[in-house]
Amino acid sequence: MEMAPEPSNSPLRFKRVAIVGLGLIGSSIARAIRSSGQPIEVIGTDVSAAVCERAEALGLCQSVERGLAEAVQDADLVIFCVPVGAYREIAEGVAPHLKDGCIVSDVGSVKAFVLATLEPLLPSSVFLVPAHPVAGTELSGPDAGFATLFVNRWCILTPPPDAEEGAVLAVRALWESLGANVEIMSAAHHDLVLAITSHVPHLIAYNIVGTAADLEAVTQSEVIKFSAGGFRDFTRIAASDPTMWRDVFLHNKEAVLEMLGRFNEDLASLQRMIRRGDGEGLFGLFTRTRAIRRGIVQQGQETAAPDFGRRAAEPGVK
Amino acid sequence: MEMAPEPSNSPLRFKRVAIVGLGLIGSSIARAIRSSGQPIEVIGTDVSAAVCERAEALGLCQSVERGLAEAVQDADLVIFCVPVGAYREIAEGVAPHLKDGCIVSDVGSVKAFVLATLEPLLPSSVFLVPAHPVAGTELSGPDAGFATLFVNRWCILTPPPDAEEGAVLAVRALWESLGANVEIMSAAHHDLVLAITSHVPHLIAYNIVGTAADLEAVTQSEVIKFSAGGFRDFTRIAASDPTMWRDVFLHNKEAVLEMLGRFNEDLASLQRMIRRGDGEGLFGLFTRTRAIRRGIVQQGQETAAPDFGRRAAEPGVK
Numbered sequence: 199m200e201m202a203p204e205p206s207n208s209p210l211r212f213k214r215v216a217i218v219g220l221g222l223i224g225s226s227i228a229r230a231i232r233s234s235g236q237p238i239e240v241i242g243t244d245v246s247a248a249v250c251e252r253a254e255a256l257g258l259c260q261s262v263e264r265g266l267a268e269a270v271q272d273a274d275l276v277i278f279c280v281p282v283g284a285y286r287e288i289a290e291g292v293a294p295h296l297k298d299g300c301i302v303s304d305v306g307s308v309k310a311f312v313l314a315t316l317e318p319l320l321p322s323s324v325f326l327v328p329a330h331p332v333a334g335t336e337l338s339g340p341d342a343g344f345a346t347l348f349v350n351r352w353c354i355l356t357p358p359p360d361a362e363e364g365a366v367l368a369v370r371a372l373w374e375s376l377g378a379n380v381e382i383m384s385a386a387h388h389d390l391v392l393a394i395t396s397h398v399p400h401l402i403a404y405n406i407v408g409t410a411a412d413l414e415a416v417t418q419s420e421v422i423k424f425s426a427g428g429f430r431d432f433t434r435i436a437a438s439d440p441t442m443w444r445d446v447f448l449h450n451k452e453a454v455l456e457m458l459g460r461f462n463e464d465l466a467s468l469q470r471m472i473r474r475g476d477g478e479g480l481f482g483l484f485t486r487t488r489a490i491r492r493g494i495v496q497q498g499q500e501t502a503a504p505d506f507g508r509r510a511a512e513p514g515v516k
Numbered sequence: 517m518e519m520a521p522e523p524s525n526s527p528l529r530f531k532r533v534a535i536v537g538l539g540l541i542g543s544s545i546a547r548a549i550r551s552s553g554q555p556i557e558v559i560g561t562d563v564s565a566a567v568c569e570r571a572e573a574l575g576l577c578q579s580v581e582r583g584l585a586e587a588v589q590d591a592d593l594v595i596f597c598v599p600v601g602a603y604r605e606i607a608e609g610v611a612p613h614l615k616d617g618c619i620v621s622d623v624g625s626v627k628a629f630v631l632a633t634l635e636p637l638l639p640s641s642v643f644l645v646p647a648h649p650v651a652g653t654e655l656s657g658p659d660a661g662f663a664t665l666f667v668n669r670w671c672i673l674t675p676p677p678d679a680e681e682g683a684v685l686a687v688r689a690l691w692e693s694l695g696a697n698v699e700i701m702s703a704a705h706h707d708l709v710l711a712i713t714s715h716v717p718h719l720i721a722y723n724i725v726g727t728a729a730d731l732e733a734v735t736q737s738e739v740i741k742f743s744a745g746g747f748r749d750f751t752r753i754a755a756s757d758p759t760m761w762r763d764v765f766l767h768n769k770e771a772v773l774e775m776l777g778r779f780n781e782d783l784a785s786l787q788r789m790i791r792r793g794d795g796e797g798l799f800g801l802f803t804r805t806r807a808i809r810r811g812i813v814q815q816g817q818e819t820a821a822p823d824f825g826r827r828a829a830e831p832g833v834k
Contacts, residue, residue: 396745427714
């Protein structure tokens with residue numbers, strides 16, 4: 199599905215970029231643009247007055263506007279960096295103020311919903327190029343962002359079939375200038391891929407942390423104390439932004455339920471192996487899963503250093 | 517369930533400790549004893565000739581013996597550091613060679629099985645004090661160990677009800693001297709606590725990595741590429757030692773199936789929320805799970821630093 203390689207030295211067309219939502223991702227984009235040294239004016243805005251003030255104090259943007267109209271005025275590129283459940287309202291708010299030829303993009307974790315929601319709300323004189331940088335941490339808010347968040351991470355673009363090629367190339371070039379690798383695919387395929395690589399993992403992490411909290415035979419204090427055995431890693435994932443994740447599950451329902459169905463089938467089979475004492479079956483699966491891990495380390499999406507024991511306890515690390 | 521605090525300056529009674537199995541945990545104990553500066557002679561042995569050679573090259577122990585009899589001879593403490601499925605054979609091998617008053621301990625992740633298996637096989641002149649340091653990484657083998665693995669981690673002792681108090685205190689003092697915090701509980705309770713904090717998390721991590729590997733609509737290469745969205749953390753857990761984990765699931769069957777049943781019930785309810793579009797229910801769970809995370813960070817079992825975005829991509833970190 200990847201497009202033919204394009205010259206990455208093609209001129210960037212953005213002089214003024216408006217970032218709507220200054221949380222972890224929005225504030226990281228602002229920082230990354232600034233640290234890239236490109237002559238781009240970044241205008242930020244956020245529905246929260248406290249976030250706007252904090253963004254000003256941090257000096258994240260050239261200016262922080264309180265109103266959507268002021269923020270997007272004269273922008274060549276407007277990036278929605280809010281939970282996808284808020285897209286409709288934001289689109290309605292900005293639509294009358296977008297200049298002709300403006301590109302509208304986003305960073306949402308679901309994409310078919312985004313295309314279906316935004317296309318009818320935007321004027322025909324603007325270009326829609328949805329994007330999803332596959333990067334993040336479990337922290338939220340303008341203080342959590344950092345300029346190198348996207349370095350060597352993938353950013354997936356899901357332009358509509360009739361997208362203008364120049365608009366797609368411009369968004370691609372911007373993400374590449376922030377250190378990301380860009381891949382282009384259909385929104386439907388994106389939603390399926392992310393359902394298994396991101397949405398279902400988050401769902402089962404939230405789920406087991408919830409299960410552990412509700413036990414009677416094991417206290418919450420015991421769960422916390424002995425979390426180093428594996429549970430701890432799930433709590434990190436389950437500490438991610440609740441609003442964002444609620445919206446992901448509400449708006450990628452079909453793909454998530456499809457992948458969850460597969461997960462449940464496989465888990466039932468694993469459960470049966472345990473019940474029957476099928477050591478060979480268990481060993482076979484546990485060996486097979488190591489290959490995927492090796493692939494991730496080899497492709498630079500992870501280091502091989504042990505992380506489960508935590509660096510703080512390792513030699514030579516403070 | 518915790519015993520009354522004991523003086524941690526009570527004299528250590530071990531002059532000679534035999535470590536059976538020189539993998540991640542066994543080699544870490546050897547390193548930790550040495551770096552603690554205590555006058556303890558550490559004798560190691562391993563069923564694998566290659567591991568014995570590597571342990572000698574690394575200088576992990578005062579001596580590495582090829583035979584069980586030679587390794588445990590004159591030892592005050594013998595620690596089994598092998599997958600629990602191998603305990604019976606090891607116990608039968610060492611039993612005739614243990615000196616009177618010797619303490620036998622272990623580091624296995626399941627404990628009721630260990631008590632039931634070892635007690636009848638050991639002579640009445642030795643003391644059994646099973647232990648489980650809740651620490652580790654996803655790596656295996658003698659090169660993977662390090663001296664600070666147990667620092668500020670919990671080590672759970674599950675002595676039989678009629679255990680000799682002095683033997684329990686001696687094992688406790690050894691673990692404390694390696695930096696661990698010690699807690700004492702029944703083997704049955706241990707197995708329930710670890711089922712939820714460690715065994716089921718590993719099981720569902722193995723499971724989702726297996727599910728992802730078997731999809732037709734999403735390629736393995738896509739799973740690897742876009743793993744930064746959450747999946748990556750599961751692959752780390754699912755890269756743990758297959759033999760060890762096979763044995764855990766075979767020997768903690770009841771507690772694992774019990775906790776897995778709870779997990780499945782909760783997941784079915786979450787699945788229904790998604791199907792019905794119950795945003796409030798989803799948001800409620802996702803908010804509740806943050807409290808457990810905070811508890812883990814506050815109790816020093818984890819740092820608050822974001823780990824999901826990986827340090828390599830963060831400012832000021834190579």
